[in-house]
Amino acid sequence: MILFLAAQRFPPPEFSETGHKLPGFNTxxxxxxxxxxxxxxxxxxxxxxxxxxxxxxxxxxxxxxxxIFSLLYFGFWRKGCICSIGSIQNMAQGLADSSFxxxxxxxxxGLAPLVFALLFGRVFCxxxxxxxxxxDLMLIKPVRVPVWLEHGLRLIPYIYLGLALxxxxxxxxxxxxxxxPFVTIFRLSGSVLMVACGxxxxxxxxxxxxxxxxxxxxxxxxxxxxxxxxxxRVRITPDTCTQCRLxxxxxxxxxxxxxxxxxxxxxxxxxxRLLAAMILLLPVLLIAGGLLGGVTGKNLARKHRIVNLAxxxxxxxxxxxxxxxxxxxxxxxxxxxxxxxxxxxxxxxDRYVLAGRLCGLWxxxxxxxxxxxxxxxxxxxxxxxxxxxxxACARCFTDCPQELQRLxxxxxxxxxxxxxx
Amino acid sequence: MNRRDFFRNMIRGATVLGLGGVFVDLVRKVKAxxxxxxxDPWKCIQCGRCATECxxxxxxxxxxxxxxxxGYCRLCTGYFEPQPNKLNTAAENQLCPTGAIFRTFxxxxxxxxxxxxxxxxxxxxxxxxxxxxxxxxxxLQIRHDRCLNCNECSIAxxxxxxxxxxxxxxxxxxxxxxxxxx
Numbered sequence: 366m367i368l369f370l371a372a373q374r375f376p377p378p379e380f381s382e383t384g385h386k387l388p389g390f391n392t393x394x395x396x397x398x399x400x401x402x403x404x405x406x407x408x409x410x411x412x413x414x415x416x417x418x419x420x421x422x423x424x425x426x427x428x429x430x431x432x433i434f435s436l437l438y439f440g441f442w443r444k445g446c447i448c449s450i451g452s453i454q455n456m457a458q459g460l461a462d463s464s465f466x467x468x469x470x471x472x473x474x475g476l477a478p479l480v481f482a483l484l485f486g487r488v489f490c491x492x493x494x495x496x497x498x499x500x501d502l503m504l505i506k507p508v509r510v511p512v513w514l515e516h517g518l519r520l521i522p523y524i525y526l527g528l529a530l531x532x533x534x535x536x537x538x539x540x541x542x543x544x545x546p547f548v549t550i551f552r553l554s555g556s557v558l559m560v561a562c563g564x565x566x567x568x569x570x571x572x573x574x575x576x577x578x579x580x581x582x583x584x585x586x587x588x589x590x591x592x593x594x595x596x597x598r599v600r601i602t603p604d605t606c607t608q609c610r611l612x613x614x615x616x617x618x619x620x621x622x623x624x625x626x627x628x629x630x631x632x633x634x635x636x637x638r639l640l641a642a643m644i645l646l647l648p649v650l651l652i653a654g655g656l657l658g659g660v661t662g663k664n665l666a667r668k669h670r671i672v673n674l675a676x677x678x679x680x681x682x683x684x685x686x687x688x689x690x691x692x693x694x695x696x697x698x699x700x701x702x703x704x705x706x707x708x709x710x711x712x713x714x715d716r717y718v719l720a721g722r723l724c725g726l727w728x729x730x731x732x733x734x735x736x737x738x739x740x741x742x743x744x745x746x747x748x749x750x751x752x753x754x755x756x757a758c759a760r761c762f763t764d765c766p767q768e769l770q771r772l773x774x775x776x777x778x779x780x781x782x783x784x785x786x
Numbered sequence: 787m788n789r790r791d792f793f794r795n796m797i798r799g800a801t802v803l804g805l806g807g808v809f810v811d812l813v814r815k816v817k818a819x820x821x822x823x824x825x826d827p828w829k830c831i832q833c834g835r836c837a838t839e840c841x842x843x844x845x846x847x848x849x850x851x852x853x854x855x856x857g858y859c860r861l862c863t864g865y866f867e868p869q870p871n872k873l874n875t876a877a878e879n880q881l882c883p884t885g886a887i888f889r890t891f892x893x894x895x896x897x898x899x900x901x902x903x904x905x906x907x908x909x910x911x912x913x914x915x916x917x918x919x920x921x922x923x924x925x926l927q928i929r930h931d932r933c934l935n936c937n938e939c940s941i942a943x944x945x946x947x948x949x950x951x952x953x954x955x956x957x958x959x960x961x962x963x964x965x966x967x968x
């Protein structure tokens with residue numbers, strides 16, 4: 366390569382006659398660092414404002430306005446990059462690969478919403494995330510997803526998160542960014558497939574509330590974890606729940622846990638047997654997950670550039686394939702011995718197998734945990750926003766008669782009201 | 787404090803510790819400044835994917851010219867078709883599909899070749915011609931006034947020679963020059 370690239374086949378002229386000056390390079394610079402810092406400041410301010418609007422001010426209108434701002438700023442102006450959803454991949458790669466540096470901006474985008482979720486719940490989802498804001502604004506006629514389907518689809522983000530981290534940590538690419546349906550809309554360009562997915566999800570989102578957030582978003586999994594132990598949280602009612610059931614249908618995202626007062630009682634022994642069976646199933650699932658994950662990891666490794674190239678070069682070396690691809694031709698000109706490539710490919714594949722096993726264990730844990738949670742019957746006195754699933758959109762507030770009373774609005778007749786505090 | 791609140795506090799504490807751990811580990815590797823994507827021209831094999839794989843409708847990759855490497859040839863293999871009718875600026879003789887390279891006479895027998903970036907689509911046809919038979923002074927670079935700096939660059943993913951990587955924002959270009967070799 367050095368030979369044909371660096372050769373000065375034609376010695377550059379001196380221009381002694383005319384004294385011609387050589388032009389230099391034109392170097393348009395990237396966005397200044399202060400603009401990156403501005404992004405972080407806007408993010409923190411928007412998170413704080415969203416927390417205040419959802420928890421303190423209890424204003425749906427304010428959250429919609431903030432959502433529109435976030436959509437314009439983080440979405441259409443910043444073209445959706447860098448976003449918190451994608452930043453988990455940079456962090457995973459940073460943790461796995463010691464030579465990979467994570468820019469401070471990316472770290473801030475990845476961690477700030479999690480810290481806020483730990484304090485105030487998923488206020489990031491409500492009005493700061495441009496993906497969430499876009500879908501929230503598109504929702505016009507929410508329909509209810511059947512319970513069994515809801516439970517099933519809610520598992521997808523966990524699996525997606527596992528796979529995304531496998532690919533990011535092994536250096537195999539950022540699939541969350543690659544298959545992001547809405548970034549094509551922010552940029553008004555992209556591959557046909559992803560534009561179609563984006564438009565399809567938006568149309569679906571007119572009837573099914575926030576399909577990406579509920580059934581795909583891998584970052585939502587982490588936010589859900591943080592939010593489930595959050596210090597403060599969104600409450601449907603400002604003071605006391607009177608079990609009036611008015612809020613029951615108000616959540617388009619199926620994030621309201623119903624009171625179990627009216628639920629039919631079941632025998633304790635059946636419940637206990639079911640729970641015991643599910644707990645015993647967990648180790649079986651974990652073993653199967655670990656084994657399957659290892660095999661899958663080995664296959665996924667073939668998507669990695671180095672493994673793919675090594676396989677191709679091996680086929681060429683053994684004469685099973687004639688001619689070269691662009692990648693193998695590029696490898697040949699470097700003059701690197703094939704043994705080095707094979708060794709690199711083996712390292713990459715081993716990393717994939719390890720990551721695949723961990724991912725398999727994770728998916729098994731999620732499915733087993735889900736089955737156990739389904740087997741547990743919780744007693745619940747009030748109607749409450751589910752701390753993991755609630756996106757803090759504030760839609761349910763005005764369905765609560767206590768809230769209407771607090772705001773000085775007319776309350777539907779025949780509804781039991783708690784004495785004002 | 788009841789039992790459930792106690793457990794909740796424990797989990798919250800553990801999450802804080804976990805996040806703190808991730809944070810500390812990453813902070814040690816954190817780069818205060820960001821990164822941008824750039825092509826290593828010494829690795830580029832001029833496959834032409836830069837023109838089509840970029841998420842922008844017109845690629846952020848453009849051809850640039852390292853004048854101090856250029857031989858100022860009369861028969862420029864980056865400018866002319868492989869078998870040109872005549873060595874003049876007629877469109878039929880030009881290799882560039884958009885006519886983005888301009889040829890001006892300097893002194894006998896030298897010609898200067900300048901790129902009009904607004905016409906260039908980054909197809910690398912001229913780069914290939916120049917690198918194969920000339921000094922390799924024409925090369926591709928990602929132009930940062932156009933690049934969106936996506937978290938994952940889709941041309942980097944498609945690049946067969948792994949020539950596109952993140953570089954520190956302070957040195958956003960990897961220009962070829964007579965002094966810099968691979």
